[in-house]
Amino acid sequence: MYPLPVDRWKPANRALYKISLPIALVIWLLPMLAVLVTSIRSTEELQQGDYWGLPKHFALLENYGAALTQTPMLHYFANSVLITVPSVIGAIALASMAGFALSTYRFRGNTAVLFAFVAGNFVPIQILMIPVRDMALRVGLYNTVWALIIFHVSFQTGFCTLFLRNFIKQLPFELIEAARVEGASEWAIYWRIVMPLVRPALAALGILVFTFVWNDYFWALCLTQGDDAAPITVGVAALKGQWTTAWNLVAAGSVLAALPSVLMFFAMQKHFVAGLTFGASKG
Template sequence: MTLDTAPPPTRTTAVAPVRSRPRRGPGRFGVHAFLMAVSLAFLAPLILAVYASLRPYEETSEHGYFSWPDNLSLDYYQQAFTDSGMTKYFVNTLIIAVPGVLLALFFASFVAFAVARLRLRGSIVLLMLFTAGNLLPQQVIVTPLYVLFNRIPLPYWMSDSMTMFDSYWAVVLVQTGFQIGFCVFVLANFMRTLPQEILEAAIVDGAGVWTQYWRVTLPLCRPALAALGTLQFTWMYNDFLWALVFISDGDKLPITSALNNLRGQFFTDYNLLAAGSVIVALPTLVVFLLLQRHFIAGLTLGSTKG
């Protein structure tokens, strides 16, 4: 009697496929070269301003701005900071920009929540109205606002002029009103991407409308709020029109007006003016670096959905 013995099974090891690295062709190299050229084109004015601010005006007037430097120093920065009185103007700008950003984000989040999460009738029309407000040229309403602010009374502790005109309140109000439309548009579209189940679970747990807004929805919008806050602070910080129209007292003007103090009546040292411009631009750069992670996250939200 013979027994048939089968050969023992052999173990086969699965070999993972080797992924070939994408080849970098001339097209990819061309894209990188184009992006580098565009970046340099945008950075060229800033680089030239920093370079000019480190050189004496006599040297640039003799050899030109694109010549090799003989002497580099930070004297112009110290002179620009002291001669223009930038400390006072920095404080004035913060008094205008910080409340303006907070009020714009706060009121815009209210409207965006009502439009995107509460399912109100006419929400699309309301969103279109807020968005269309950004299409109105600001210069069109300069004269009506000037007349209106001169007729709105305020107590003395709020305004030295006893009116809305020549006060920080006028600039903050205009900045907030003009920026709310853009913030509503961005926040409403972001809130629509949030899972509806989170809000439904909060309703089941007995959360009211304020709890749904403040404790459920708003914390999820932190990246979008950070991105908008960075943009809004940059825009309000760099604005010069509204402060020039609604503020007549030179001691209340924002930082953008401090550069005018560096201009002479008959002669302007443009190297000194370049140093002042670099100093004025530093706070916006610091804000962007501090909120860079949230800013980039806010810009890329929703890019992988769909």
């Protein structure tokens, strides 16, 4: 029923796996490596059509310095921070309270509410483009960071609620009952008992939501216009010129845009793995 560990495979299958895995990894990393190499390549080499060879002149400081100083990348970066941080905090805060209620309280419609959260995750986001954009225009939030914050909080809360509800459901209910017997309020149970116990799940969820919101391009393009509220994903696309494009600057901007997500994952890697395996075994 469950896949066998690699060390218990047949010798031929194990050898094929060890050969194919590095090949698949290289193929998967090839576009990323191409972007990294292009980001340190000089403009003269690109004009000569040298895209895949090793750089003859490393223009690391020139390209990244130009991307930071000669373009509005820092402004885009600040907008991304203003959008991502409140979105992550808001989505996880609302989802943790909703997950606590759905996993702890028994009331009529509990299952229907849970199904509503689950069904919302299966709605294609593309069909929401026109109504969400029109709503942002009517309420005066179009081309503001608040439009993206509100949308991301609304859209991410459903997935986060389903995620946290399942984790909280696995906690021993005797802890909550004992706290109630001792006279603890529901808010104290939520904040002082449940939240510390699901901290690994919160960390894993925070990384997932941060990565999604930070790398979002579709909604940033739909709900912003110009540079005022544009995040870094739209800013990288704006580096492309009308007639000619400095691909080394675009590549450098792409690396800078992806760097926060990568750094956050490696900084929170232990918590991320612990959160994904939290509650996987009992005993």
